[in-house]
Amino acid sequence: MSQNCNTSLVLRKGAWTAEEDMLLKNCVENFGEGKWHLVPLRAGLNRCRKSCRLRWLNYLRPNIKRGGFDKDEVDLMLRLHKLLGNRWSLIAGRLPGRTANDVKNYWNTHLRSRLKQEKEKLKDGEQSEHTMVTVIKPQPHTISKTLNLYPHVTPNYTHNLITSSNNDSIDNTFNISPNVVSSPTFVDKINGYLEELFDNQEKKIDDEVGWSFGLEAEGLDSVKQVDGQNSVFDLPMDEIVMLDLLY
DNA sequence: AAAACCTCCAACCGCCAAGCG
């Protein structure tokens, strides 16, 4: 079986026709999302499963928001990107109606160059008054039942207590055990933490500097990654530590 | 008017992790 949709010469590629869209839409409406390997057969489409899935997710799915991003969306996107990096699906998950592809495209065409310019402007000016600290790059990228989320926490993790040094209103404490890690409650807690973190971070930045790319925000230390790459995580260390724990 | 250049975004590609037998 092909992983890359390119073993069969008869499979169609390129732009989708209105007829193909209709067939795919009808199929997903009848059978539901998922089982993408069956979709081409069920829909009578000469497309590979990946192509069908992508077309549905990025274009045909109901409630997809079309048109340009408004200021609030861009603002949120910038903040989320600072926190999450190029994790487009996670960012899109917090922008209702937007797909990961939309977010990625918008970032690459509008924001990447702007951000680059901002950084260069910073570099040209004062040679960064920002404190340079070392941070371990958050990884891996997915949360799963089998994944060790806390490589720096001992494997014998029955009720390891992990706390952040941040003592504001956010509850940063997690009791970690294998059952907890795999439970929906744990995922809820992560989502809850992100909710609060974004709200909190948003207030903090608004209070201090208003809307900007965050690069010049007072009180936010720049962070240099251990791999030497330029970091997008110019955040207070408390959040960095927590994100490292979360991912 | 048309050729050259630029921008944007839909779609493809390659890779990875989970699930299953």
Added chain:
DNA sequence: TCGCTTGGCGGTTGGAGGTTT
């Protein structure tokens, strides 16, 4: 434990349409 299949992700590309020369 291993190999295969599937779903999902981020990076990249190609072409359509717009703008400039």
